Every structure is written in structure tokens, then in C-alpha cells.
Amino acid sequence: MSEFSANDCEHMAHALRLAERGRYTAHPNPMVGCVLVCNGEVVGEGWHKAAGEAHAEINALHAAGDKASGATAYVTLEPCSHHGKTPPCAEALIEAGVAEVVIGLEDPNSEVDGDGLTALTGAGIQIRIGLMQGEIEKLLSGFISRVTRSRPFVRLKVASSLDGCIAMSSGESQWITGAEARSDVQRLRARSGAIMTGIGTVLADDPSFTVRDASLDVGERQPMRVVLDNDLRMPLSAEMLVLPGKTIVYCISDKKQQALRDTGVEVVMVGQNDGQVDPAEVLGDLARREVNDVLVEAGPTLAGNLMSNGFVDELVIYQSPHIMGSETMGMFDTPSWTELADRKTLDIIDVRRVGSDTRITARIGT
Amino acid sequence: MSEFSANDCEHMAHALRLAERGRYTAHPNPMVGCVLVCNGEVVGEGWHKAAGEAHAEINALHAAGDKASGATAYVTLEPCSHHGKTPPCAEALIEAGVAEVVIGLEDPNSEVDGDGLTALTGAGIQIRIGLMQGEIEKLLSGFISRVTRSRPFVRLKVASSLDGCIAMSSGESQWITGAEARSDVQRLRARSGAIMTGIGTVLADDPSFTVRDASLDVGERQPMRVVLDNDLRMPLSAEMLVLPGKTIVYCISDKKQQALRDTGVEVVMVGQNDGQVDPAEVLGDLARREVNDVLVEAGPTLAGNLMSNGFVDELVIYQSPHIMGSETMGMFDTPSWTELADRKTLDIIDVRRVGSDTRITARIGT
Numbered sequence: 001m002s003e004f005s006a007n008d009c010e011h012m013a014h015a016l017r018l019a020e021r022g023r024y025t026a027h028p029n030p031m032v033g034c035v036l037v038c039n040g041e042v043v044g045e046g047w048h049k050a051a052g053e054a055h056a057e058i059n060a061l062h063a064a065g066d067k068a069s070g071a072t073a074y075v076t077l078e079p080c081s082h083h084g085k086t087p088p089c090a091e092a093l094i095e096a097g098v099a100e101v102v103i104g105l106e107d108p109n110s111e112v113d114g115d116g117l118t119a120l121t122g123a124g125i126q127i128r129i130g131l132m133q134g135e136i137e138k139l140l141s142g143f144i145s146r147v148t149r150s151r152p153f154v155r156l157k158v159a160s161s162l163d164g165c166i167a168m169s170s171g172e173s174q175w176i177t178g179a180e181a182r183s184d185v186q187r188l189r190a191r192s193g194a195i196m197t198g199i200g201t202v203l204a205d206d207p208s209f210t211v212r213d214a215s216l217d218v219g220e221r222q223p224m225r226v227v228l229d230n231d232l233r234m235p236l237s238a239e240m241l242v243l244p245g246k247t248i249v250y251c252i253s254d255k256k257q258q259a260l261r262d263t264g265v266e267v268v269m270v271g272q273n274d275g276q277v278d279p280a281e282v283l284g285d286l287a288r289r290e291v292n293d294v295l296v297e298a299g300p301t302l303a304g305n306l307m308s309n310g311f312v313d314e315l316v317i318y319q320s321p322h323i324m325g326s327e328t329m330g331m332f333d334t335p336s337w338t339e340l341a342d343r344k345t346l347d348i349i350d351v352r353r354v355g356s357d358t359r360i361t362a363r364i365g366t
Numbered sequence: 367m368s369e370f371s372a373n374d375c376e377h378m379a380h381a382l383r384l385a386e387r388g389r390y391t392a393h394p395n396p397m398v399g400c401v402l403v404c405n406g407e408v409v410g411e412g413w414h415k416a417a418g419e420a421h422a423e424i425n426a427l428h429a430a431g432d433k434a435s436g437a438t439a440y441v442t443l444e445p446c447s448h449h450g451k452t453p454p455c456a457e458a459l460i461e462a463g464v465a466e467v468v469i470g471l472e473d474p475n476s477e478v479d480g481d482g483l484t485a486l487t488g489a490g491i492q493i494r495i496g497l498m499q500g501e502i503e504k505l506l507s508g509f510i511s512r513v514t515r516s517r518p519f520v521r522l523k524v525a526s527s528l529d530g531c532i533a534m535s536s537g538e539s540q541w542i543t544g545a546e547a548r549s550d551v552q553r554l555r556a557r558s559g560a561i562m563t564g565i566g567t568v569l570a571d572d573p574s575f576t577v578r579d580a581s582l583d584v585g586e587r588q589p590m591r592v593v594l595d596n597d598l599r600m601p602l603s604a605e606m607l608v609l610p611g612k613t614i615v616y617c618i619s620d621k622k623q624q625a626l627r628d629t630g631v632e633v634v635m636v637g638q639n640d641g642q643v644d645p646a647e648v649l650g651d652l653a654r655r656e657v658n659d660v661l662v663e664a665g666p667t668l669a670g671n672l673m674s675n676g677f678v679d680e681l682v683i684y685q686s687p688h689i690m691g692s693e694t695m696g697m698f699d700t701p702s703w704t705e706l707a708d709r710k711t712l713d714i715i716d717v718r719r720v721g722s723d724t725r726i727t728a729r730i731g732t
Contacts, residue, residue, distance in 0.1 A: 162683065162712060162726065163697045164530020172706045300692065307689060315689075317528065321712040321728065323673060323681075325700030326666065331529045334691030340538045346528060346687040351724075358717070360528065362687065 002128035004102075011035050011042070011074040012104055012131045018047040018056065019076045019139060024190040024218045025050045028290035030143040034060040034075040036068055036098070043067035050219065055080065057089040061096050069097035076136050078107040078129075081115035090119040100126040104136040109147045142193070142292030145313070151283035154196075154311055156296040156303060157188055158331050159318045165328035166300065171204055180355025181318040185297075186213040188316065192223045193291035196282075198302035199229035206239045209297065224248060224291065228277045228302060232256045236263055250277045250285075279311050304333035307344065307364075315346065317360045368494035370468075377401050377408070377440040378470055378497045384413040384422065385442045385505060390556045390584045391416045394656035396509040400426040400441040402434055402464070409433035416585065421446065423455040427462050435463035442502050444473040444495075447481035456485040466492040470502040475513045508559070508658030511679070517649035520562075520677055522662040522669060523554055524697050525684045531694035532666065537570055546721025547684040551663075552579040554682065558589045559657035562648075564668035565595035572605045575663065590614060590657065594643040594668060598622045602629055616643045616651075645677050670699035673710065673730075681712065683726045 004012075018033030026032075026048050034056040036044035044067065046059025054062070057079050061068050079089035079101065093101060101120055106129060120127055137144060145153040159177040160166050167173035175182070189195060195209040209225050211218050222245030227234060231253045240247050247265045251257075252272040260267050270281040286294060296306060306312050317331075337343065346362035353359075370378075384399030392398075392414050400422040402410035410433065412425025420428070423445050427434050445455035445467065459467060467486055472495060486493055503510060511519040525543040526532050533539035541548070555561060561575040575591050577584050588611030593600060597619045606613050607629045615631055617623075618638040626633050636647040652660060662672060672678050683697075703709065712728035719725075 160530070161709065162530070162728075164526070164528070165696075168704065168706055170704070174706075176706075304692065307691075321714050323698060323710045323712065324706070325673075325698050325703040325709070326670065326696050327701065327704050328696075330531075330692050330694075330696070332689060332691050335693065337691040338534065338536070338693050340534055340540075340542075340690070343527065343691070344689045346689065348687050348724075358714075362528075 002130055004128065004131045007040070008074070008102060008128075008131055011037055011072075012076070012102065014042070014045070015056075015074045015076050016104070016132060016135060016139065018045055019136075021047050022049055024216055025221070027051075027193050027221070028143075028146075028292055030077055030140050032056040032075065032077045034073060036060050036064045036071045036073050038064075038067055038071040043071055055089050058092055061092055064096075070099045072100040072102060073098050074102045074131075076104040076132075077140070078103050078105065079116045079120070080107070081119050088116070088119075090116040093120065094123040094125065098125060100128070102131055103127065103129045104131055105133050105140070108144050141313070146287045146290070146292050151280075151287045152193065152291045152294040153313050154283070154294050154296060154306065155188065155192070155314045155316060156298075156306065156312045157185060157316045157318070158303065159320070160331055161320050161322040161324040163323050163325070164330055165324035166331055167329045168324070169327045169329060171329075176322075177318045177320045177357045178355040181320075181357040181359070183213065184318070184354050184359065186211055186216060188295050189223055190216040190218050192293045192295040194224040194226045194286055194294045196226040196228070196294050196296045196302075197298045199227055199233050200301055201297070201299045202227055202229075202234060202238055202240070204299070207297070208239050208243050210243050210245065221245075223295070224289075226250070226282070226286065226294070228279070228282065230272075230275070230277055232260060232267070234260055234265070236260065241265055250282050252277055273309075276305060279306055279309060283311065300329055300331060300333040303331060307332050308334050308336060310364075312364050315360075315362045315364065317362075318354065319358045319360060321356055321358075368496055370494065370497045373406070374440070374468060374494075374497055377403055377438075378442070378468065380408070380411070381422075381440045381442050382470070382498060382501060382505065384411055385502075387413050388415055390582055391587070393417075393559050393587070394509075394512075394658055396443055396506050398422040398441065398443045400439060402426050402430045402437045402439050404430075404433055404437040409437055421455050424458055427458055430462075436465045438466040438468060439464050440468045440497075442470040442498075443506070444469050444471065445482045445486070446473070447485050454482070454485075456482040459486065460489040460491065464491060466494070468497055469493065469495045470497055471499050471506070474510045507679070512653045512656070512658050517646075517653045518559065518657045518660040519679050520649070520660050520662060520672065521554065521558070521680045521682060522664075522672065522678045523551060523682045523684070524669065525686070526697055527686050527688040527690040529689050529691070530696055531690035532697055533695045534690070535693045535695060537695075542688075543684045543686045543723045544721040547686075547723045547725070549579065550684070550720050550725065552577055552582060554661050555589055556582040556584050558659045558661040560590040560592045560652055560660045562592040562594070562660050562662045562668075563664045565593060565599050566667055567663070567665045568593055568595070568600060568604055568606070570665070573663070574605050574609050576609055576611065587611075589661070590652075590655075592616070592648070592652065592660070594645070594648065596638075596641070596643055598626060598633070600626055600631070602626065607631055616648050618643055639675075642671060645672055645675060649677065666695055666697060666699040669697060673698050674700050674702060676730075678730050681726075681728045681730065683728075684720065685724045685726060687722055687724075
């Protein structure tokens with residue numbers, strides 16, 4: 001374990017804030033930030049904005065110019081050593097004469113796998129690793145999930161009353177939560193590679209699932225819409241089919257595919273699990289399509305299926321200050337949970353007020 | 367509106383903290399605190415411990431002795447002027463030569479109704495009123511409710527999962543929340559004049575509803591147990607019937623009363639509302655019995671009935687970090703709430719962590 005000073009922490013925190021600027025655009029690449037420091041002075045900073053554009057280290061080196069020589073580079077993620085869309089960063093750091101590299105997180109990507117480190121140490125550059133690793137892992141949870149588990153990080157969003165209701169039994173649900181919470185959901189969408197839902201929600205609400213908040217710089221990109229639709233009940237008139245961005249419909253039956261495909265939608269047939277589209281296959285396919293983060297905005301059927309089968313990594317509940325009572329729908333359909341011991345324990349990692357609602361973010365335990 | 371200095375606020379806050387010491391014992395009297403200040407120095411403090419014992423002002427005057435002459439008295443509630451179990455406090459303040467009285471809240475009790483003020487001003491004592499009135503009203507919500515609305519303040523406690531479940535459909539519910547939350551409920555019980563439940567909960571759980579935490583000084587007093595039991599299904603073997611403290615069973619049918627009464631229970635027949643014991647009659651009767659605060663610990667039937675009919679003043683939810691799913695019971699049975707507009711809006715006044723659970727305290731809006 002390397003040792004770090006207070007100054008080291010300050011510079012890595014700076015690099016982490018730079019990395020976060022790519023939150024809505026770096027996808028499918030990881031967000032990375034880099035700060036170059038020489039004699040205690042920041043001489044260059046950089047972050048990775050989008051795939052195909054320069055990496056964080058290159059931007060920082062460019063900003064530092066001659067001052068990079070002899071500097072310490074603080075970089076949130078291990079510099080790459082492979083020739084991808086851009087030349088390798090390890091090589092660039094060596095050429096610029098950087099004296100030391102402080103790395104937050106080793107690259108979890110097997111394609112990199114320590115080669116960057118080997119190149120740097122081979123060139124006589126001092127390396128220290130692991131500063132603010134926990135924070136960086138949290139920021140990159142989607143990317144890490146995709147490259148290590150071959151499936152995206154799944155974040156499930158629910159809007160409910162304080163007594164856990166998401167709609168009246170009739171389906172009436174607009175609006176459970178307030179405008180600020182709905183605006184906050186725009187940020188969840190913007191940081192996601194795909195929004196997943198079930199056909200029931202499409203038929204009931206005809207949602208668009210687009211990022212409409214112009215203050216969120218998502219560029220041209222809209223998150224993919226993903227619909228789990230066993231028997232292709234997707235209406236050809238669905239709103240999401242005509243909006244910017246891609247829609248994929250996963251089914252287990254091959255009827256009616258052509259009509260849907262004619263609308264420009266991609267229809268993918270996958271295996272089934274208990275008569276339903278198998279979420280494991282869908283998530284595997286999305287990882288192959290380089291989706292890091294999936295936001296699930298679904299009704300209790302799909303939400304319960306994902307929760308029961310252990311596919312939910314993080315739960316984001318927007319809880320409104322209301323009691324809705326018994327003639328309502330709950331968050332999760334979990335027919336197989338008949339004993340208290342079947343319940344899932346949550347690790348609550350953040351609670352905050354969003355308008356008049358409370359946002360609770362939790363990881364799923366056992 | 368009187369004007370108050372920072373020193374005034376400090377002394378009234380001191381008096382309020384003294385008043386709170388009577389939280390578990392002053393019942394059915396209001397909690398009152400009093401501080402006597404002379405030349406900036408606290409010369410006496412007092413609080414009201416229990417009915418029949420000295421009032422806060424008398425205790426403070428006793429502590430101050432001769433130093434009360436010329437002092438300012440800070441008292442949370444208007445001094446009484448009536449001869450009850452103890453002589454009137456207004457008279458005692460006059461006799462001690464107090465120069466000024468700063469009052470938090472005018473007495474809402476029609477039996478007092480400004481007579482204390484008249485006596486004090488008649489004796490040439492300067493009076494200022496309204497300092498920290500809101501805080502004092504909150505502390506005395508039970509007493510105020512009883513004397514102004516002729517019914518107790520009703521606090522409904524629920525232990526639920528984050529998705530709003532209070533038990534599995536089978537009834538299994540031990541324990542939804544953790545030990546710290548259950549210990550916190552002991553404090554809610556200790557400050558209540560009565561614990562109310564429905565016969566369903568008695569039959570399912572055979573609860574005792576006693577204050578068992580020895581660190582809570584409730585003296586000999588246990589809160590009354592109140593059971594709403596339409597047809598007197600109360601088992602003669604119920605645990606609460608043999609425990610210290612009084613049990614009252616409210617019914618609408620007069621069968622089987624004698625057997626129950628033979629156990630020492632008081633059986634009261636009241637009118638019905640929709641075929642159920644009318645909660646309005648029960649609450650009126652409890653107010654006549656000088657109950658200030660009722661804690662409801664009930665299942666969804668009674669909880670929903672009270673909530674639907676507007677009888678819940680405050681909701682205390684202990685929310686555990688779990689997802690329990692769909693094969694469960696919700697907090698409130700509200701068969702008449704079929705549209706989103708039927709929901710109740712909450713005014714959340716306190717949220718805090720209790721062990722691994724979250725305690726949410728809310729007042730009920732419209």
C-alpha cells in the first residue's frame with residue numbers, strides 16, 4: 001500500500017472532480033481526470049469528454065506543455081497502454097518526461113491489465129496506486145461492472161408514497177413525486193447508457209424516457225430505450241419509437257417482428273426464464289453493446305423480477321410525503337417471497353431532500 | 367406582541383427543558399417549567415413532576431427563597447389562578463414579590479382562561495406573553511388537544527420496511543425494525559396516557575403494551591391499554607389483562623361482557639360507525655378520563671379507519687432498510703380511497719436515524 005500526503009489527496013480529489021465532468025458524455029468510456037503538478041503548482045489539468053476524443057492525460061499534458069517535465073501526474077484511472085481510437089497515454093506521459101504517476105484505481109479492463117504500469121515503471125517513472133480508490137470505484141461502478149461482470153450496473157428508480165405505493169390500483173400515478181424529483185430523474189437518465197422498462201409500462205404510460213433537460217450536456221446522445229416485451233405487444237404507435245435515440249425490444253416470441261422492425265426498432269429474441277424474457281440475457285447483450293449503466297424505470301412486475309433475481313445493484317427511491325393507502329400498487333411483485341427471511345436488506349448510502357420528496361439511494365445486500 | 371431579548375430566550379429555553387422533565391410523570395397535568403432570574407442570575411428553578419405535587423412556579427419560588435423578591439419569572443405556561451389540588455400559583459408569585467412574569471403560552475384550559483393574568487396585572491406585575499410559544503405548544507400538544515378539542519392527541523406508530531410493508535401476508539412480522547427502534551417506542555409509550563389497538567392485533571400478537579424500560583421514570587403509572595373490540599372477542603387469557611395498569615375494552619355488542627369484567631377489565635359500550643366501534647366516541651371518552659396523548663399501535667384495519675376519518679394527528683414511522691415485496695400487508699386499509707386525490711399529505715417534522723432504521727415523524731395535512 002502506497003503512502004499519500006494531504007497534498008496528494010487534494011490533487012486526486014481535483015482529478016476526481018475533473019473526471020466527473022464526463023458524467024453525461026464519456027460513455028461508454030470511463031470518466032477519467034488528470035492533474036499535473038510541478039513543485040506544488042498545478043501545471044495542467046484534463047478530463048475525458050467523449051469516446052474518440054483525447055484522454056484526460058493527453059489533455060493535461062497539452063495544457064502543461066514544457067512544464068510537464070519532472071511533474072507528478074495524478075490520474076484517477078491507470079493510464080492506458082493500448083492503441084485504441086487514440087494513442088496510449090502511458091507512452092505520452094513517458095515522452096513528456098513526467099517523474100511520477102499517482103493512480104487512483106488500477107484499470108479493471110483486462111485489455112489494459114497492468115500493461116500501463118509496466119510501461120511506466122520500465123521508463124523509470126515512480127508509481128503510487130490506490131489513492132481515493134473507493135470514491136473512484138463508486139464513480140465508475142457502471143464501467144467496472146461491464147468489464148468485470150459482463151453486465152451493466154443496474155440502478156432501479158422508484159417513485160413512491162411514504163407507505164410504499166407507486167400508483168392507485170386503477171393505474172393512476174401522475175404525479176406521485178414533485179417537479180424537483182422528476183428533474184433529478186433527468187440526471188439519472190443522462191448518466192445511463194440505457195433506460196429499461198417492461199411492456200406493461202409502455203402500454204400504460206407510453207413513456208418517452210428521453211433526457212429533456214437542456215442544462216444537462218448529453219451532446220447528441222440519448223440513452224438507449226430497452227423494452228422487455230415477451231410476446232411483442234409493443235404498439236407501432238408508441239411514442240418512444242419516433243423519438244431521437246435507439247430503441248431495442250427484447251422478446252421470446254418471433255411473431256410480428258417485421259412490422260416492429262419496419263419502424264426502425266431493433267428486435268432481439270432471447271431465451272426465457274419462467275416464461276419471461278431472461279434479464280440475464282438482456283443484461284449480457286447490453287454489456288456487449290457497451291452499456292455501462294442501466295436505469296430501470298418499470299412497474300412492479302419487472303422491478304420485482306429483477307429484484308428477486310439479484311439483478312438490481314442500486315435502488316433509488318423518491319419518497320413523497322403522502323399516505324396512499326391500500327387500493328394501490330406496491331413497488332415490487334415478488335410472488336416467491338412468502339417469509340420474512342426472503343426480504344432483501346439494503347445498505348443505505350445516501351438520503352437527501354429533493355424538493356418536498358426524500359431521495360433514498362441504497363445498495364442491495366442479501 | 368411582546369418583545370424579547372436573547373437573555374429572555376435563554377431563560378425560557380431553560381424553563382422548557384425543565385418542563386420536559388415531567389414528560390413521563392406530569393400526566394394528566396401539563397408539563398410546566400419555571401426559572402426565576404434576578405439581576406441576570408438564576409435564583410430558582412422548578413418543574414411540575416406529577417398531579418397532586420407542587421407546580422413548577424411553587425418549586426422555583428421555594429428554591430429562590432428571599433431572592434424571588436424583585437425577580438423575573440419565566441414560566442412556560444400561564445400560572446394557574448384556581449384552587450385545585452394545590453393553591454394557585456399566580457397568588458404565590460404575587461406574595462413572593464416577583465416583579466415580572468414572562469409567559470410562554472396562555473393556558474388553553476377554559477378553567478383558567480386568563481384569570482392568572484388578571485390577578486398578576488392587578489398586583490402591578492409586568493407581563494409579557496408568547497416567548498417560544500410554538501415549541502411549548504408542540505410539547506403540550508396532548509394537553510392542548512384534550513382541553514380545546516375534548517379528545518386526546520393521537521399519535522400513530524408504524525414499523526414498516528422501506529417499501530411500506532408491516533408484515534408478511536401470513537402475519538409474520540417479528541421483527542421488522544431493530545432493537546433501538548423498539549426501545550424508542552418505549553419512550554413513545556411512556557409519554558402516552560393510553561395505548562390503543564384493535565382486537566385483531568390482540569388476537570394475532572397478544573401484546574402487553576407496557577413500559578418495560580426501567581430507565582424511563584414513569585413511577586407506578588402504566589399507560590392505559592385501550593382495545594377496540596366490536597363484538598368482544600377479547601380472550602380472557604390475553605396477556606394485557608393480568609399486567610399492571612388498566613385495560614378498557616370498547617365494544618358495540620353487549621354479549622359476554624360479564625366474563626370480561628370479572629377479569630377486572632372495564633368494558634364500555636359505545637355507538638357504532640359503519641359497523642365498527644366509533645373512534646370519535648372512544649376518543650371523547652378517553653378525554654373525559656383525562657388522557658392527553660394516545661399512542662396507536664394497531665394493524666392496518668384500525669390504522670386505516672383512524673387515518674381515513676381524520677383522527678390521526680401525528681404519524682411516527684420506523685422504516686427499516688428492507689424490501690419485503692408484494693406478499694405482505696400494508697400500513698393502512700383504506701377501501702374508500704380509490705383515487706390519487708384521496709391520499710393524505712404529510713408535513714414531515716422530524717427525520718432521524720434510530721439504530722439501522724429511520725424514524726419519520728409527520729403531522730397529517732389534508
